[in-house]
Amino acid sequence: MASRDYDVIIVGAGISGLVAARQLAEAGRSVLVLEKEDAVGGRQRTRDVDGYLIDRGFQLLNPSYPSVKRFVDIAALDLHPFGSGALVRDKGELHLLAHPARHPHHVVSTLSNDLVTAADIKAFSSWFGKATASAVRGRDESVSIGEAWDRAGLTGPLRTRVLEPFLAGVVATDDLSTSSSYVQFLFRMFALGRPSLPSRGIQALPNQMAATARRHGAEIRTNITVDSCADEGVRISGETISADHVIVAVGPEALAPLTGSEAVPTLGLTTWWFRGDEAPSRSRFIALDGDRSGPVLNTAVVSNVAPSYSPDGTALIQASALLSTGHVTDQEAADHTASIWGISSADLSLLARDDIRHSLPEQRPGTVRATRLSERVFAAGDHRATPSIEGALSAGARAASDVLSVR
Numbered sequence: 001m002a003s004r005d006y007d008v009i010i011v012g013a014g015i016s017g018l019v020a021a022r023q024l025a026e027a028g029r030s031v032l033v034l035e036k037e038d039a040v041g042g043r044q045r046t047r048d049v050d051g052y053l054i055d056r057g058f059q060l061l062n063p064s065y066p067s068v069k070r071f072v073d074i075a076a077l078d079l080h081p082f083g084s085g086a087l088v089r090d091k092g093e094l095h096l097l098a099h100p101a102r103h104p105h106h107v108v109s110t111l112s113n114d115l116v117t118a119a120d121i122k123a124f125s126s127w128f129g130k131a132t133a134s135a136v137r138g139r140d141e142s143v144s145i146g147e148a149w150d151r152a153g154l155t156g157p158l159r160t161r162v163l164e165p166f167l168a169g170v171v172a173t174d175d176l177s178t179s180s181s182y183v184q185f186l187f188r189m190f191a192l193g194r195p196s197l198p199s200r201g202i203q204a205l206p207n208q209m210a211a212t213a214r215r216h217g218a219e220i221r222t223n224i225t226v227d228s229c230a231d232e233g234v235r236i237s238g239e240t241i242s243a244d245h246v247i248v249a250v251g252p253e254a255l256a257p258l259t260g261s262e263a264v265p266t267l268g269l270t271t272w273w274f275r276g277d278e279a280p281s282r283s284r285f286i287a288l289d290g291d292r293s294g295p296v297l298n299t300a301v302v303s304n305v306a307p308s309y310s311p312d313g314t315a316l317i318q319a320s321a322l323l324s325t326g327h328v329t330d331q332e333a334a335d336h337t338a339s340i341w342g343i344s345s346a347d348l349s350l351l352a353r354d355d356i357r358h359s360l361p362e363q364r365p366g367t368v369r370a371t372r373l374s375e376r377v378f379a380a381g382d383h384r385a386t387p388s389i390e391g392a393l394s395a396g397a398r399a400a401s402d403v404l405s406v407r
């Protein structure tokens with residue numbers, strides 16, 4: 001093979017590309033990472049707005065994800081965990097449904113409301129047990145979560161007023177089309193670990209991964225847009241940088257234009273960040289609207305969980321909605337957020353709003369997307385695994401090991 005500029009070029013410095021860079025550099029390969037934005041992170045960016053830490057969309061890191069345990073220095077992120085469970089507004093009142101083992105003092109309140117029925121608990125356990133058994137056998141049962149819950153007889157308020165609004169915020173769709181196996185994996189992770197925020201914002205994760213990759217010898221260049229990728233390398237403004245292998249670790253919407261591969265359908269989310277002089281609640285739990293009386297799916301007083309997100313002890317309150325809801329005005333979002341917390345929207349002032357059209361790739365049952373695109377071009381990114389931090393990291397690590405195993 002003729003001498004090339006690099007052993008491996010990685011396009012995209014989100015966490016998927018960064019974990020691949022680290023693995024390959026650690027194995028002694030010369031690695032160049034090219035990123036079109038002005039900093040690493042991709043979908044995981046954090047900015048300062050009036051001293052508040054504003055993540056680009058509401059994103060939580062679950063420290064129990066296997067790839068997080070493997071590739072991330074979790075202690076260095078100084079994680080602040082949310083409560084395990086949720087507050088649910090139901091017929092005008094807020095009820096707390098908490099994980100009984102983690103929050104034993106909330107067991108009575110968790111069981112003494114109309115949201116948790118014996119029939120629903122039995123049906124939920126039946127679905128979860130079956131799904132766990134099939135996952136252990138390594139099978140994707142290839143049904144949607146809607147169908148799986150129907151089959152299990154999970155039809156009551158636990159599903160319609162708690163699980164459905166909760167899940168919609170996690171998978172960015174409320175049509176229940178997501179793979180049951182993937183949802184089971186998510187719930188297993190929620191049972192094992194507590195979704196958390198790093199004290200310096202979600203971008204602390206890619207920042208840490210970039211520092212680790214650089215320490216192992218990877219070169220990372222920002223503000224460079226790659227125009228196309230092929231077996232001989234990447235093209236940028238008419239020039240080719242050559243490499244033995246290319247890993248395309250771009251987001252789901254960017255892969256097809258760069259490589260000519262099949263387009264990946266994506267789902268969008270909107271997040272609003274409000275400031276309040278006082279917190280509407282001292283709770284560290286996420287709040288859902290079981291009544292589904294407006295566009296907001298979930299809201300949390302983020303500064304109760306991670307006080308470092310606020311500069312001065314005032315409250316930072318997040319609210320998220322599906323982009324597919326159609327255009328939601330800031331006032332509608334504020335009104336609905338305030339009604340979930342039982343306060344006036346006059347107490348909320350808008351700091352920031354992010355409409356993120358390509359938040360997550362769709363994850364329908366049986367989804368398998370190719371990871372080797374041609375002889376020397378491999379794909380990484382969450383869309384090659386699952387729409388999550390776990391998926392992005394595992395896809396990046398897999399692309400690196402695929403490259404290392406090529407003779």
Ligand SMILES: Cc1cc2nc3c(=O)[nH]c(=O)nc-3n(C[C@H](O)[C@H](O)[C@H](O)COP(=O)(O)OP(=O)(O)OC[C@H]3O[C@@H](n4cnc5c(N)ncnc54)[C@H](O)[C@@H]3O)c2cc1C
Pocket residue numbers: 011012013014015016017034035036037040041042043044056057058059060061062224225226227249250251252254258269356358359360380381382383387388389390391392
């Ligand atoms: C609103 C929102 C909420 C989320 N919530 C959670 C959550 O709670 N928990 C969870 O686990 N996950 C969550 N996620 C998902 C998680 O953020 C992603 O799965 C993960 O960040 C994807 O990483 P990636 O490296 O695969 O892709 P990306 O982060 O998209 O990185 C791709 C990179 O490629 C770059 N790029 C694209 N085209 C080019 C080009 N031509 N040249 C050079 N560079 C290019 C991009 O600029 C980008 O930096 C959420 C995502 C969003 C948006």
